Structures are given as structure tokens and as C-alpha cells.
Amino acid sequence: MNINTKNIRNIIRAVIFMSLFVLIFIFLSKVFTVSGNSSEDGMESRISNAYRGEDRNSLDVIFIGNSDMYRGISPVDMYHVTGITSAVSGRPNNSLQEISNDIDDILKYQKPKLLVLETDCMFSGKNPHFRNSKTKHTSLFKKIKDSVDNGDSAIISAINYYFPLIKYHDRWKKLSLSAFIHHSRNFYKFHNKGMAYSDKIKPYISQQDYMCSSKTKTARISSDNKKIFKDIYDKCKNNNIQLILMTVPSANTWNISKSQATQKLADQYGLRYYDYNLTYPQDFDWKLHTKDGGNHLNYAGAVTVTNDFGRKLKEEINLPESDITKKQKDKWKKDYEAFHKKISDRK
Amino acid sequence: MNYTTIVFLFFLLATGVLYFSAPKKIQWGVLLAASMFFYILSCGVKTAFLLAAATVIYTGALIIQTIEDKFAIRKKELEKNQRKELRKKAERKKKIIAAASIILMILMIFSTKYFNFFGSIINQAMSASGIGHPIPVLKILMPLGISYYTLMGISYITDVYRKTITAERNPLMLLLFLCYFPHIIEGPFDRYAPLSNQFRQSHRPDYDRIKNGGIRLVWGLFKKFVIADRAGLIVNTVFSHEDMYSGSVFIIAILLYTLQIYTEFSGCMDMVCGTSQMFGITISENFKRPFFSRSINEFWRRWHITLGEWLKDYVFYPVSLSGHFKKINEKIRKHINSKYLLALIPSAYALFFVWFCNGLWHGASIKYIFYGLYYYILMMMGQAAKPLSDKCLAKLHVSRNSHGYHIFEVIRTCIIVCFGMMIFRSGSLSQACSVFTGIFANFNISQIFSGALMVKGIHIWDYFILAISFMLLLTISYLQEKGMNIRETLSKQIIPIRWTIYIILLFSIIIFGAYGGNFANTTFIYGEF
Numbered sequence: 001m002n003i004n005t006k007n008i009r010n011i012i013r014a015v016i017f018m019s020l021f022v023l024i025f026i027f028l029s030k031v032f033t034v035s036g037n038s039s040e041d042g043m044e045s046r047i048s049n050a051y052r053g054e055d056r057n058s059l060d061v062i063f064i065g066n067s068d069m070y071r072g073i074s075p076v077d078m079y080h081v082t083g084i085t086s087a088v089s090g091r092p093n094n095s096l097q098e099i100s101n102d103i104d105d106i107l108k109y110q111k112p113k114l115l116v117l118e119t120d121c122m123f124s125g126k127n128p129h130f131r132n133s134k135t136k137h138t139s140l141f142k143k144i145k146d147s148v149d150n151g152d153s154a155i156i157s158a159i160n161y162y163f164p165l166i167k168y169h170d171r172w173k174k175l176s177l178s179a180f181i182h183h184s185r186n187f188y189k190f191h192n193k194g195m196a197y198s199d200k201i202k203p204y205i206s207q208q209d210y211m212c213s214s215k216t217k218t219a220r221i222s223s224d225n226k227k228i229f230k231d232i233y234d235k236c237k238n239n240n241i242q243l244i245l246m247t248v249p250s251a252n253t254w255n256i257s258k259s260q261a262t263q264k265l266a267d268q269y270g271l272r273y274y275d276y277n278l279t280y281p282q283d284f285d286w287k288l289h290t291k292d293g294g295n296h297l298n299y300a301g302a303v304t305v306t307n308d309f310g311r312k313l314k315e316e317i318n319l320p321e322s323d324i325t326k327k328q329k330d331k332w333k334k335d336y337e338a339f340h341k342k343i344s345d346r347k
Numbered sequence: 348m349n350y351t352t353i354v355f356l357f358f359l360l361a362t363g364v365l366y367f368s369a370p371k372k373i374q375w376g377v378l379l380a381a382s383m384f385f386y387i388l389s390c391g392v393k394t395a396f397l398l399a400a401a402t403v404i405y406t407g408a409l410i411i412q413t414i415e416d417k418f419a420i421r422k423k424e425l426e427k428n429q430r431k432e433l434r435k436k437a438e439r440k441k442k443i444i445a446a447a448s449i450i451l452m453i454l455m456i457f458s459t460k461y462f463n464f465f466g467s468i469i470n471q472a473m474s475a476s477g478i479g480h481p482i483p484v485l486k487i488l489m490p491l492g493i494s495y496y497t498l499m500g501i502s503y504i505t506d507v508y509r510k511t512i513t514a515e516r517n518p519l520m521l522l523l524f525l526c527y528f529p530h531i532i533e534g535p536f537d538r539y540a541p542l543s544n545q546f547r548q549s550h551r552p553d554y555d556r557i558k559n560g561g562i563r564l565v566w567g568l569f570k571k572f573v574i575a576d577r578a579g580l581i582v583n584t585v586f587s588h589e590d591m592y593s594g595s596v597f598i599i600a601i602l603l604y605t606l607q608i609y610t611e612f613s614g615c616m617d618m619v620c621g622t623s624q625m626f627g628i629t630i631s632e633n634f635k636r637p638f639f640s641r642s643i644n645e646f647w648r649r650w651h652i653t654l655g656e657w658l659k660d661y662v663f664y665p666v667s668l669s670g671h672f673k674k675i676n677e678k679i680r681k682h683i684n685s686k687y688l689l690a691l692i693p694s695a696y697a698l699f700f701v702w703f704c705n706g707l708w709h710g711a712s713i714k715y716i717f718y719g720l721y722y723y724i725l726m727m728m729g730q731a732a733k734p735l736s737d738k739c740l741a742k743l744h745v746s747r748n749s750h751g752y753h754i755f756e757v758i759r760t761c762i763i764v765c766f767g768m769m770i771f772r773s774g775s776l777s778q779a780c781s782v783f784t785g786i787f788a789n790f791n792i793s794q795i796f797s798g799a800l801m802v803k804g805i806h807i808w809d810y811f812i813l814a815i816s817f818m819l820l821l822t823i824s825y826l827q828e829k830g831m832n833i834r835e836t837l838s839k840q841i842i843p844i845r846w847t848i849y850i851i852l853l854f855s856i857i858i859f860g861a862y863g864g865n866f867a868n869t870t871f872i873y874g875e876f
Contacts, residue, residue, distance in 0.1 A: 010554040151354040173808045
């Protein structure tokens with residue numbers, strides 16, 4: 001055998017071995033991926049999958065986005081006032097691509113009439129690890145060093161995104177043989193339906209108006225995010241879901257330029273867009289309704305947004321009360337009571 | 348950048364592509380560029396220390412070589428007496444240059460690693476005499492690998508001085524020797540001649556060599572992630588809450604720490620040797636299954652081998668051959684007639700420096716000096732008691748070559764090493780003492796069964812994985828001890844068997860690796876020395 005043939009044979013072997021490795025990796029990723037929504041499943045952000053714990057096709061509205069959303073809407077309070085069932089699906093620093101994937105997951109469990117997309121994610125980058133690196137480097141060395149320092153997290157995060165074996169690897173301790181065959185599980189139910197409660201108050205006290213046009217840089221929705229947004233729009237259209245854009249009050253992350261760019265996109269697709277930074281909900285007060293100095297709302301702030309948005313659903317969008325069974329209605333009532341009991345117990 | 352990161356794998360891949368596609372003559376240049384890239388990214392401006400060290404030893408060695416070369420030319424024209432005189436002068440000059448270079452290297456390591464330690468000792472002494480604290484405590488961050496490259500620099504200049512090697516004319520080649528990326532973080536302490544010869548050779552990509560290097564790298568990752576980091580979580584919890592645990596738990600923690608440090612350090616050596624093997628460069632081995640040793644002396648010939656050899660060549664021999672030592676030896680001979688003492692005292696004198704330096708090298712702390720002297724005292728005791736033990740064994744009709752006695756010696760060595768590791772792991776000498784007394788004063792075996800070892804993040808299955816991995820490690824080590832070349836044996840198997848083993852090994856690291864979640868991100872213990 002001459003050297004070339006030997007080399008080719010070795011290269012083929014290496015390629016086959018690598019392919020085998022990748023295939024097993026993909027298979028094991030499916031086996032190890034959390035299919036439930038409880039902490040026992042090893043899920044990092046379990047509350048974001050609250051919709052899995054609800055009866056199938058029992059939710060009419062899904063609120064989806066990042067921390068602004070799960071701090072800004074209270075589904076049980078909205079049901080109490082409007083009779084419309086909903087849940088929040090939000091994760092910290094959620095990217096638009098992650099949201100698009102979450103919608104696929106939501107559609108496996110629920111058939112909502114309305115999907116409310118929080119718009120802060122439109123301005124997110126692709127990879128949260130590079131995105132979170134806020135330092136602006138002037139020298140090439142620092143840029144390379146930053147890439148190397150964050151590189152591992154970014155690569156692992158990218159792999160985890162599609163094949164989360166590394167993320168959930170430690171679940172081997174809880175894995176049963178059935179996980180290799182089917183993925184059905186009993187899901188945990190959350191009283192607050194994906195909302196993260198906080199009663200902290202740290203007022204936003206800046207004298208300047210963060211929505212003042214002269215003080216903000218021009219914001220732009222990246223072409224990647226525009227493409228992903230189109231995918232989200234198409235998914236909603238194909239599933240007869242009305243897509244609505246909404247921005248929860250957020251003084252530290254939002255500005256007029258972002259609002260205008262979002263409005264332009266909404267107009268392009270003929271979508272309703274509610275920016276609560278331009279018109280605050282009734283009784284909203286930055287001195288009382290933010291938990292961290294203007295970045296996120298506290299529960300009291302969330303109630304003002306929820307009440308206002310509930311009213312809009314009824315009056316502007318004409319969404320009727322949810323058509324759910326008596327048993328389901330009782331469950332929602334109990335969840336509302338349990339949630340508020342928890343709040344009063346804390347106090 | 349760490350050897351256990353994915354970024355490092357990409358770095359390795361990029362270096363490999365550039366290295367193997369580069370012309371033969373500049374392949375070492377690719378390694379130098381990659382090593383400097385690796386070092387600068389890890390160390391930033393502190394790279395200046397490395398460059399300073401390289402400059403010192405390069406210049407020093409070149410001057411020594413020039414003196415030697417001049418002498419070699421001139422000696423041909425001279426009479427025997429004149430030649431002797433000139434040799435004496437040349438030797439004196441060489442000695443001054445070598446000593447100055449070595450002192451500069453020691454100052455460099457002293458200023459970064461030992462300044463605060465010796466400063467605190469002086470301050471304590473001054474404070475006792477009422478003078479105060481004249482030495483300031485400095486916030487010094489040790490440059491990466493300084494404990495390694497300064498010692499390798501000293502070995503290089505000493506070898507040039509001893510005429511074992513000739514001085515390198517190319518400063519970049521010398522720089523590569525010091526900062527070669529596989530050995531910069533945890534060693535081994537390579538010697539210049541074998542490494543520079545390999546750097547200069549041309550290396551073509553070789554499938555078997557790259558594959559074997561890769562397998563060794565993966566095996567090192569297995570040791571680090573599956574065993575060392577898992578054991579480390581338990582050990583760290585026990586040692587950071589010493590008041591909560593009984594002696595029985597501490598014994599388990601000490602055993603686990605011994606396992607942790609061995610698998611971590613030898614695992615890192617597997618990674619660096621495997622990495623270097625892929626490039627066709629064979630670096631020194633640092634481990635040879637130390638836990639099969641029958642004595643402490645043998646243990647240190649199998650554990651951190653290159654440090655032991657370095658200390659032998661550059662501390663033990665210089666002390667043994669020094670004029671001062673010879674004078675002491677002569678005095679002893681005048682006053683003592685016993686052959687037994689004549690053999691014991693000189694070796695005790697020379698070995699003291701070796702073990703003191705061994706301890707001090709590990710860290711700027713009394714604890715580490717005590718760690719070195721612990722082995723020194725045990726070795727000396729062993730040597731002193733040998734005639735007595737020989738007599739006892741003869742009386743009991745026990746042969747030193749018997750299988751049973753062999754096993755006894757191995758277990759005895761392991762116990763001694765484990766106690767050494769207790770000193771090594773403890774936060775301070777006082778903690779080591781309290782752990783040691785706690786073992787006997789409050790043994791309380793029931794604590795083991797009451798769930799005390801189920802520390803946060805550790806499940807019973809983690810112990811199961813540790814046990815299985817340990818058995819695997821033991822089996823492989825035993826087979827290697829019996830002369831089996833595991834990788835060669837594997838490569839002779841048919842593809843389905845071979846690949847199944849590789850796949851299991853890779854996925855064992857991914858699935859059973861102690862990373863993410865409850866497991867903290869860990870660095871290499873020896874990387875901190």
C-alpha cells in the first residue's frame with residue numbers, strides 16, 4: 001500500500017470516527033435533555049416552562065421574552081380580572097433565536113390565540129457570552145484575550161443551544177432507562193404561571209427622560225434578528241396565532257430609538273405594538289414600581305401593566321374569556337388564591 | 348488559556364495546521380509563536396519576567412561559552428603550567444558569570460514567589476525585638492510558570508558551565524525551550540539538549556503519533572475531570588470545615604486528596620506529553636506509577652521525577668562536591684570511626700538541602716518546608732534503622748524479596764505518602780496538626796455512615812464513579828507496571844473494540860466529568876506553584 005492510500009484510509013477512518021462521535025452526542029443530548037419542568041429535572045430556568053405544567057391547549061395568551069417580561073406580567077391577576085388564561089415564558093438575557101425555539105416548544109403543549117412578544121430581545125446578540133462582555137476594547141490584544149477568555153463559555157453555550165448534553169450531563173444520576181425510549185413526564189405546576197415575584201422597591205430617580213430623542217443613539221435591529229423575527233411571524237401566522245409586540249417599562253434598557261425601530265417593524269408586518277414606556281399604564285410610578293432602579297418592575301409595577309394590558313385585550317383586541325372547563329376554572333381560582341396567600345405570608 | 352478548555356483544543360488544531368504545513372526549517376518558529384501567543388494571553392505584561400529570564404541565561408551562557416572557546420584556542424599555544432594558570436582564570440570567570448546568572452534567576456523567583464514569605468519572617472523577628480515591621484507586604488501576582496522556567500534556566504546555564512552542552516547561539520531557540528506551551532504551566536522540567544535537538548528536527552504529520560498523543564491527552568482529561576475534580580469537591584468541603592468532621596472522615600478526605608493530586612498532576616502530564624507527542628516532540632516523563640513504590644526513596648524516583656532529578660543534579664551534587672562539604676567530611680572522618688555513621692552523616696548533610704529546597708519550591712510557606720523535611724526525616728530514619736530492621740527481618744525469617752513483604756512495603760509507603768499529603772493539603776501547619784490529632788482523638792467512625800461525606804453537590808453515585816474510576820486506574824497502572832504498553836495493545840485490537848473503548852472514554856468525560864453545576868471551575872494545583 002503506498003503512502004497516499006494509507007493517508008486517505010486514515011483520513012476516512014478519522015472522519016467516520018468523528019461522525020460516529022457526533023451522532024452519539026446528538027442522541028445522548030436528546031436523552032439527557034430535560035423534558036419536564038421541575039428542578040428535579042435539572043432545568044436551570046424551570047419557571048420559563050410554566051406553560052408545560054398547564055392543561056394542554058388551555059392557555060389563550062403566551063407572553064414571551066426576557067426578564068422584563070417575567071417581571072412585568074402577572075397571568076393569575078390577569079385571569080382574575082379578565083377571565084383570560086395566560087402564562088409567561090421568559091429567561092434572563094433571552095435572545096430572539098432562543099425565543100423562536102421556545103415558540104416551537106410552546107406549540108407542542110399549547111395552542112394560544114395570542115402571542116405577546118417583549119421587544120427588548122429584538123436588540124440582543126446571538127451568543128449571550130459574547131453579548132454580555134460589555135467592555136469595549138480598543139487594542140487587538142485585548143479583543144483577542146476577551147475572545148479567548150469568553151470563548152469556552154460561548155462555544156459551550158452554542159453547543160448547548162442545539163445539543164445540550166454538556167449542560168445536562170450531570171443528570172445521569174437521575175436518568176432511568178425509560179429516558180432512552182420516551183420523554184413523557186409529569187410536569188410541575190406554577191401558581192404564578194411563569195411570573196417572577198418581587199416586592200423590592202428601588203426607585204428610578206433620574207431627572208432625565210430616558211425616552212428623550214436627543215439623548216439616545218440610533219438603535220438598529222440587526223439583519224439576523226429581522227430574519228428570526230420573520231420566522232416567528234410566519235410560525236404565528238401558520239398556527240393562526242395573533243402576534244402582538246409589547247415593551248414593558250424599563251428605564252435602563254429602553255429608549256426612543258429602539259421604540260421607533262420596533263414601531264417600524266410592527267408597521268411593516270401590520271402588527272399591534274404597545275410601548276408602555278411611551279404611555280405608562282394607569283397609576284404607574286417609577287418611584288414605587290421598580291425593584292432595581294428602573295431596569296425591572298416589581299410586583300406592584302407588574303400589576304399596573306397587567307391590568308392595563310388585560311383591558312386592552314378585552315377592549316381593543318376583543319379577546320373573549322377563555323373557554324375552559326369548570327375544573328380548570330377552579331384550578332385557576334385556587335392558583336390565584338395560593339399565589340396571593342404566598343404574598344401575604346411573605347409580608 | 349487552560350489545557351482543559353475547548354479554546355485550547357482550537358488553539359492546538361490551529362497550531363498543528365500551521366506547524367505541519369510550515370517549511371521544515373521554521374517549524375520550531377511556529378511552536379515559538381504559538382507558545383508566546385499562549386503565554387502572552389495567559390500572562391499579559393508579566394511576560395517581561397520570562398523575557399528577562401531568557402535574556403539573562405542567554406547572555407550568561409554565551410559569555411561562559413566565549414570564555415571556554417577562547418581558552419580552547421589559546422591553550423594550544425601555551426605551556427602546561429601557563430595552560431593550567433589560564434584554565435584556573437577561565438574557570439573563575441565562568442564561575443562568576445554562572446553564579447551571577449543563577450543569582451539573578453533566584454532573585455526573580457524570590458521577588459515574586461517568596462518576597463512576602465521571607466518578609467513576614469523578618470517582620471516577626473523584628474517585631475519581637477521591638478523594631479516593628481520594616482518589610483512591606485506586596486501584592487504580587489506570580490507570573491505563570493515562573494517556578495518552572497527559572498529552574499529550567501538554571502539547569503541550562505549550569506549545564507553550559509559544566510560543559511555538558513554548548514551555549515545556544517539562537518536566542519529564540521532558547522526562548523522556545525523556556526516557554527514551550529506544553530510544559531510552561533506544570534512542567535515537566537525538561538533539559539535543553541534533548542528538547543532543542545527535537546525542535547530542530549523536521550516533523551511530518553504522522554497518523555499513529557497524533558492518534559496516540561490524542562489518546563493520552565483524553566486519558567489525562569479523564570483523570571482530571573472524572574476523578575480529580577470530583578474528589579476535590581469532597582476534600583475541599585472537609586478541609587474547609589475541619590471542626591465539623593471526625594478523624595474517620597478526615598482519613599477518607601486524605602485518601603481522596605492523595606487520589607486527587609495524583610490524578611490531577613499525572614493527568615496534566617498525560618495531557619502535555621500527549622499534546623507534545625502530536626507535534627513529534629517527546630518531553631520528559633514526570634510519573635512512573637508512584638504508588639507501586641516499595642520505599643519513600645523509590646516513591647520520589649517515580650513521583651515528580653523531573654523535580655527530583657533537577658534537585659539531584661543542581662542541589663545534591665553541587666553540595667556533595669563543594670569544598671565546604673569536603674572539609675566537613677574530613678572532620679567527621681577524623682573524629683568518627685564507625686562505617687555506619689560515616690555513610691549516614693554526609694548523606695544526611697547533603698540531603699537536607701535537597702529536601703529543604705523541595706519543600707520550599709512547592710510554596711512560600713512553613714507548611715511546605717515542613718512537607719519537604721517530613722520526607723527527609725523519614726528517609727534518614729529509614730537509612731539509620733536499616734541495620735536494625737535487617738536484623739529483625741532475619742530473626743523473623745522474613746525475606747525482603749518475598750511477595751508478602753513487597754505488599755507490606757507498598758502499603759507502608761502509601762500510608763507515609765498519605766500523611767505527607769495531609770500536610771500538603773492543610774491550609775497551614777497548625778491545621779495539619781489539628782487534623783492529625785483529630786484522627787486519633789476523635790476517630791468516630793459512625794460519622795462516615797451518618798452521611799457526613801455527602802457534601803453539597805455530591806451524590807452516592809459520585810462515590811460509585813470514583814470507585815469505578817479508581818479500579819480502572821489501578822488496573823491500567825498494574826498492567827503498565829507489568830510491562831504492558833496499553834496504547835500499543837489497544838492499537839492491535841480490531842476497529843469495533845478499539846473505537847468502542849475510545850467512545851466510552853470520551854463520553855465518560857462528557858457525562859461523568861465533574862464540571863458545571865455544583866462543581867466549581869478548577870485550575871491545576873501544581874500550576875499554582
